[in-house]
Amino acid sequence: MARRPWLRRLGLALLLGPALLILAFRSLPVPVTPLMLLRAAQGHPIRQEWVAYEAIASALPRAVIASEDNRFCAQMLGFDFPALVGEVRALFHGERPRGASTLTMQVAKNLFLWPGRDPLRKLLEAWLTPQLALLWPRRRVLEVYLNIVEFGPGLYGAEAAARAFFGTGAAELTEQQAAQLAVVLPLPLEWSAAEPGPWLRERAALIRRRVGQLGPWLDCVG
Template sequence: MRRFPWLRRLLLLLLAGPPLLILLFRFLPVPVTPLMLLRAAQGHGFEKAWVAYPRIDPQLARSVIAAEDNRFCEQWLGFDVQELRGQVAALMAGERPRGASTITMQVAKNLFLWPGRDPVRKLLEAWLTPQIALLWPRRRVLEVYLNIVEFGPGVYGAEAASRRFFDRSAATLTDTQAALLASVLPAPLQWSVAQPGPYVRERAGIIRRRVGQLGGLTDCAAP
C-alpha cells in the first residue's frame, strides 16, 4: 500500500465518498443521477423538476408503495426480509426468483449505480441500502425516490411526469392518475402513461384497490 499511495486514496474515496454523499442528499436535492446521464446519452432527453414532499399528492406515495414495496413502512435497514426469504426458498426449489427490490434499494441504485442485474451492481446496492436507511427517515427516502425515478423516457420525478402526462402539478394528481404513474415504474421505457395499454390500465386498477387494502401499512407516506 505504501508503494501505491493512489490506491489508498482510491479505497478511502470508495469507502467514505458514498456515505458523505448520502448524508449530503439527506438535506439537498439530487441534481442528477447516472441513469439520467445514460438516458440523455441515448437521446431520450431530460425533464426533471424537484419539488418538496408536501407538494406531491400523498396518494402517489401510497400508490408507489402498493405497486413496488408493500412493507416499505416497516422494513429493517431498507430490506424486505420476508420477501428475501421467499426468494431464497424459490431459488432452492429450482424456481426463478422474481427479485425483492425495495424502494430504498431502488434509491441506492438510482443515486449511485447503473441499470442492470449483474452481481457486482447488486452487491454494491446491498452495501449502500442500509446506509440510506440509517441516515434518512422514510419520508426522505420517498421524497428522493419520487423526485428521481423514471416515469417515461427522459422524464424524471413526480412533478415533471405530472406536467408532461396530465398537464397539472404533482400536488393535484387524482387517485387514478397517481395509480397510473405508479403502474409503469417497473418498465417506464416499455409501458406508457400517455398511451396506457390494457395491461397498464388493469395494473393501475389493481394498485388503486391495493392502496385501500394496505391501510396503515402506508402511514409513513403521510405528508
C-alpha cells in the same frame, strides 16, 4: 511500500465517499443520476423538476408503495427480508425469482449505480441500501425516489411526469392518475401512463384497491 498510503486513501475514499454523499443528499436536491446521463447519451433530453415532498399529492407515494414495495414503512435497513427469504427458497427449488427490490434499494441504485442485474451492481446496491436506511428518514427516501425515478424516456420525477402525461402539477394528481404513474414503473420506456392499455388499466385498478387495504402499512407516508 510507497504506494500503500495511496491505496489506503483510495480505499478510505471508496468507503466514506458514498456515505458523505448520502449525508449531503439528506437535505440537498439530487441534481443528476447515472441513469439520467445514460439516457441523455442515448438521445433523451433530461426532463425533471425537483419538488418538495409536500408538493406531491399523497396519492402518489401511496400508489407507489402499493405497486412496488408494500412493506416499505416497516422495513429494517431498507430490505424486505421476508421477500428475500422467498427469493432464496425459489432459487433452491429451481424456480424463477420474482424480485425483492425495495424503494430504498432502488434509490441506492438510481443515485450511485448503473442499470442492470450483474452481480457487482447488486453487491454494491446491498452495501449502499442500509446506509440510506440508517442516514435518511423514510419520508426523505420517498421524496428522493419520487423526484428521480424514471417515468418515461428522459422523464424523471413526479412533477415532470404529471405535467407531461396529465397537464397538471404533482400536487394535483388524482388517485387514478397516481395509480397510472405507479403502474408504468417496471417498464417506463415501453408503457405510457397517459395511454394505458387494458392490462395496465386493470393493474392500476388493482393498485387503487391495494392502497385501500394496506392501512397502517402506509403510516410513514403522511
